[in-house]
Amino acid sequence: MSGNDINRRDFLKFMGLGGVGAATLSGCDMPTTVTLEEGKEKVVSYLAPEEYVIPGIGVWYASTCQQCPSSCGIHGRVREGRVLKVEGNPESSVNGGGLCQMAHAGLQSHYNPDRLRKPLIRKGGTLTEVSWKEAWAVVEEKLAASDSAKTGWMTGTVSGHQAVLLDALQEANGSNKHYVYEAINNSVGESVNKAMLGEATPRYRFDKAQSILSFGADFLGTWVSPVHFSKEYAEFRTGDRGVLMVVEPKMTLTGANADFWVPAKPGTEGVLALGIANVLLTKHQADAKLLPASVRKLISEYNVAKVTEVTGVGGDSVVKITNHLKNHAPSIVMSGASAHEHENGYFNATAAMVLNILLGNVGKTIESSGAMPDVKLASKTGSSSAAMRLAADADKGALETLFITGANPVFTVPSYVGLVDKLAKVPFKVSLTSFMDETAALSDVILPLLSSYEDWGTTAAAYQPTEKVIGIQQPLMQPLYAETKGFGDVLLDLLKIQGAEQYGAYTDYYSYLQNALYSLPASVKQGLSDADFWHDSLKKGLIKVGDAKGSLSVKTIDLTAPSFEDNADFPMVLAPSARQGLWDGRLANIPWLQEAPDQITKIFWDSWAELHPSTAKKFGVKEGDVIQVESDQGSIEAQVYIYKGVHPDVVAVPMGQGHENYGRYATNLGVNPLKILSPGTDKVTGEIAAHATRVRISKTGKSSDLARLGGSETQVGRKLVSTVSADVFRRTEGGGNVA
Amino acid sequence: MKRYYIMGLFSNFEEAFAAISDIRDHKVPGVSVDDVTLKSPIEHPEIEEVLGDRGSPVPKFGLYGAIFGMIAGFFFLASGQATFLVQPSGGKAVIPLPSNIVLAYEMLILFGVLSTVIGFAIAARLMTRRHPLYSEKVSLDQIGVMLELDEKNVNLVKDLFKQHQVLEIREEVAS
């Protein structure tokens, strides 16, 4: 029946149909089916499933995700002025249509019940809610009183016009103290890339590669730009399917998808790489001339036997990996956190890159990703050494004012650094954040920011291989709370305080941004008028500012043999693994992510300690037992999860839990492994050696069931998932005959 | 001519039995055994040997009730299902025989039982006023033999009862 001739009887039918009736009257849309199949006579309201509810029509707005630094493009579905769902922006060169779980959960950090609704200032030691005006007055007064040259900014990864304004502000302050801090970073890798290839983030051609060897680079989970790599990984796996090999102390999401997964003794990844190089040179006649003599000499020392002795990786495995790399050329060798975060992290990363050179991957599967045309917009990627620098500066009184945003160092920086005490020496600390967290709790003024779905901004992803784009961060809905302000606006206001008159013209960040985009080169605007260009950009959610061009210049650098000593008191090594979900802990206050089980262990709402069965046997612990993990800096307690995805000498505890002050969903849940890290930094870059802490474990006698999903670790003989060999796959679906 | 109800109470079944046998043997002219009603505390199937088989309609009620229940039951379900096509298919037919047979079976028994009970209530004249000559002794341990007869025969029957050590004789004018 059609809607425009509703007689009384039909009308009553509609009313009987509940959802349909209501929806129809509210004129959303006409139902395609009024009653069930032969329901010409009948009204079958109780049997009207969801499908007979008439969906409203949502409006999709493009924006950019701020949940993690890789800044994917998103579309937000808006109805009645509320954003309900986010999906990947197909236009985006970063993520295509896809998104990770953290991006989806952005909704819950936006609507989070624990968001700060009003500014807080410290009155007599306690933080008390005040109006924005009042709080801002305090900031102005303090800034006037302090030496602007001693103003420091600690931020997470920043890019786009926020970065531009921040630079301008620091310039006006006459200060260079900008600490870009990310607990989960690739900064060792970046510096090695810079040194050896001349580019911090080159482009990895998964589509071309036939094999990938990853030393702890969890590119499907937490490494650089997970969603982008997942997309590439899909290509890598289809057609002429590539081989993925992973070497890491604890199985990450990437490791779980590997064809061949093997753990090396923590820190010895570099040695393994050299061992592989050795096999390549001796067995596979790789072109040795690519490497300087010193390196060749070092490689020759690491024959298979030596490597096995040092790394604990069986000789057959070394050969197997080498064969795969050779037989499935071209290949990519990459390294990540668990290889980098050691005192010899730089060595490990370099050794991995040496393999790339030796395999002739550079230029083939590792290409230049070019640079942002406007360098000022480029992404400032974070490092953990930044936190050390901050601590040092604060300690020696080089900071009078400190602004902190997008980072929670008090939670993520190891306690041996003593950041809390050192920050206490900074007279005036301002937190720009949406949530009360451990760091904000220490500051004197907390300015609540708009959520990323309410704020304006632009971003330039650190890793954008194909083309350089500026991602538009556009509000998906009106701000929920009046007393909150956008990051850009705050920066502008601060600039105005500093009397940087060229910014006085802008009433707010929006107008600044608009103006900034207008002033982009005509080539970028593709001849559109300013207004059209603006709307076009908002519609697309991104602005293409030129293709990735440039080339890599290969430089090999000297390697010095590392030395590894055992520690009798602390026989094991702690692996504070990053889990895609809670990230470094900033997303721990999102119920969806807490309830979504960890990909590997399937544990939710908690922390745990992963042990290898042999280790568990040695210590006589079984699944669910609570063990104490003790380093020279302190100890934590967690329940044991036992599986064969972790090195026997390693106890892996995921980071992200153990918050003391981070809202109802995160507080007092699990433990924070970063707290017990012992001193140690990478010799070259000064990055915190987070994966190098030696620990010992002991039983506490406590035990209870793990909070985990799933009743069985295996399929118990049912054919739920069966595995076919890659050869079969290549035969049936490889090459031409793709499904 | 007036008609009388007369009832003799006997202390045991044998006496009553003898009395009825005599009546059947026409010891009393003009009194037929068909006028006799036996009232007893327990069931006496053997009495039918003398009273003659008086039959009972109850089984018929049971049979017809059952048949009705089965057929009506099945079609009740079937027609219900046939107008309710939306109901879960689960790969099964709209009118699935297995379940309908099971349910029809239950209906068969339900209606069988109900109509039997109704039949009983009707045939046994339940829910009617008790006879004026009803004696509580009957529900205890005595046997009552009751006749409906003409005035002239009353005394003859009384004599007959007395022959059989009747404990008590009651009479009542039939209205």
Next chain:
Amino acid sequence: MQTKDINENIAWAKINTDVLRSMENPRMGYWIAVVACLLMVSCAVMAEIYQYQVGMGPGNLNWPHMWDLYIATFVFWIGMSHSGTLLSAILHIIGADWRKPIYRFAEAMTTFSLMTAGLFPIIHLGRVWNMYWVLPYVSDRGIWPNFRSPLIWDAFAITTYLTSSALFLFIGMIPDLAICRDNARGWRQKLYTVLSMGWQGDDRQWRNFRKIYLLMACFLIPLAVSVHSIVSADFAMSIMPGWHITSFPPYFVAGALYSGCAAIITLFIILRYFFRFDEYMTIPILEKTCKLTFAIAMVWSYLTLIEFASVWYGHDPVAKEALVSRFVGPYSPFFWLMLFCGIIVPFALAVERFRRHLPTMFVVSILLNLGMWLERWMIVTPTLATSYYPFAFDVMWPSMVQWAIVFGSFGWFGLLFLIFVKVFPCVSMYEVKEMVFHRRQHNSPEIAKQFHRRASDRQAGDEQPSTGGA
């Protein structure tokens, strides 16, 4: 301990007085029992109110343990209800007169355990307030229940069974109600006058009475069998390993008779003790019941074993897994206890010395029923714990809420029964009279012969046999 059978020369008046006495001025013990039952019921009621408010969660029901004690206990009570009617009906048809003193309370038991069982599917619903949706009423929206669902079959079967067995109980009671009517005063008289439906014991009534009683017995036997088969269909008709078993219908029926007989023994002993019914509920009758129970126990044991065997030979890995998990899995202690109570304990019934010793029999009968209850639990739960889908394996233990409701159901049953014994005669007076009457005839052939002579050659008898009455 007197072991002699019922005295055939017992005065009929005494029968009346004894039975009627049992219905009046309850003693202390009775009131204590009533209070105890009330307390048990109130536990259940409180638990149910809580569950109604909060949801099924507090019962520890979870994914995949969607069913648990409620359904198990439902099956248990349904089973309990079987013996009463079925035994009484069968024994009536085959004319075993020893049923007469005991069938009345057995049938009452049937009715009341059905009334208890009926509560459980309702309690177990997530949205109790919509329970009437399972009834096939004609709705102007053209909605029907799903007649394919074994749960609907349950609804039909149980309604039918409850109606029929209640009627069976009532019809069989009419002559006794007449006796009550004639002896009672006050409200009781009014009540019995109505209930006895003008019974005056004339031959027409007796004749039809005989017919209907036989006929209903014939209806009830197949009904009882079908009812428990249908209950077993809840499981057998599903596709779950450990449930989807062909031998379930007979298995359930046997289990039902088994638990029912055990319950009869229990109640037999209780009634005999409290109402001093030694003369009617005699040891020989108990012994007969015990023998019957033993026979059924053996049938049940056989079916249990054959179930295992058929699953084992069926060689479906998943079904096998489910079976093995019962023997060695987390629930195995209860499973073994069930096997012990169900298969080993009944052999006590085969020993005459035990059979004649009431306390022993009491304990044994309780154990048997415990076994039967465990059987139901061990059918429902282990299958849910392990089935086709490994990811959903789970071990769940019911919480206090569930236990309280199960516990309370026994109180509810007890309460109904206690009320019954004080309002209705729990020994059939007229049938005990018939029993002694026919025994006497049987034991003195010349009387029978004489009847026959009188009936055939028409002559007044001369010699008078001893009077039967008071």
Next chain:
Amino acid sequence: MSLKNVLENWSDYRKTHEDGGHHDYEHMWGMVVDLNKCTGCNACAVSCYSENNLATVGKEKMGKGQGMHWLRMERYWDEPNVGGDEKEFHERGASFLPMMCQQCNAATCEVVCPVAATYHTPDGLNAQVYNRCIGSRYCSNNCPYRLRYFNFYSYYEDAWPEPLNQQLNPDLSVRDKGVMEKCTFCVQRIRTAKDTARREGREVRDGDAVSACAQSCPTKAITFGDLLDENAEVTKLWKFHQVELGKTKQDKANKELRGYRVLEGLNVDPCIMYLDRVREV
């Protein structure tokens, strides 16, 4: 309800699933999940939570097995006989299996629901009618995949404290205690697609309706579409892998093709085809 109706259409009403059932399907929504591409990253699961108003129940209840994960990402380790455990490590990684309602065409859950609260729509969907459900939970017991989830509490009461409730999707209801629920293939999205197509006066095209999980998958491991639509990606994939509906055992010309349906042998005829996981040996 009339006797006439019964007798006239008797043969029609006696059609079982094997004879095509009594529905003439307008659509047959189906899915393909490529376990070679799936990385087990959980994006689909969280996307499902945000699309379908799934309540988060907290650690205690989740631990008790009272969670509401319509789409659960399952992880299995290789079994000893599959080249796993006699090795020292899980060398071949894990097996991930995203499991959502299989929308069986011969669904065992449908048969046993006493009040017809779950049934098969002309779209080939296994619909769950919340307001008809009385919570007998028989369907969940009879689902071989254990893919039905029950509202053991009134989760909505504390799952969405202000202003989290503003995120709730108005296109579908929030379920109260005592109701069974499960994956609907994002039926509200299908509806939107159908209505749009209708407004534009055309047939529903492939890609008009995409379930939340399929949309959000970073590796595009999930393909969603109408199996009756010849040009749909899913249909092509099913054809390529020689998997057909209505079979308990697929007789493939090429035995090496990866397509299979989970627990196919039970003859529940699921509408989701999985593609085997692939590993280098």
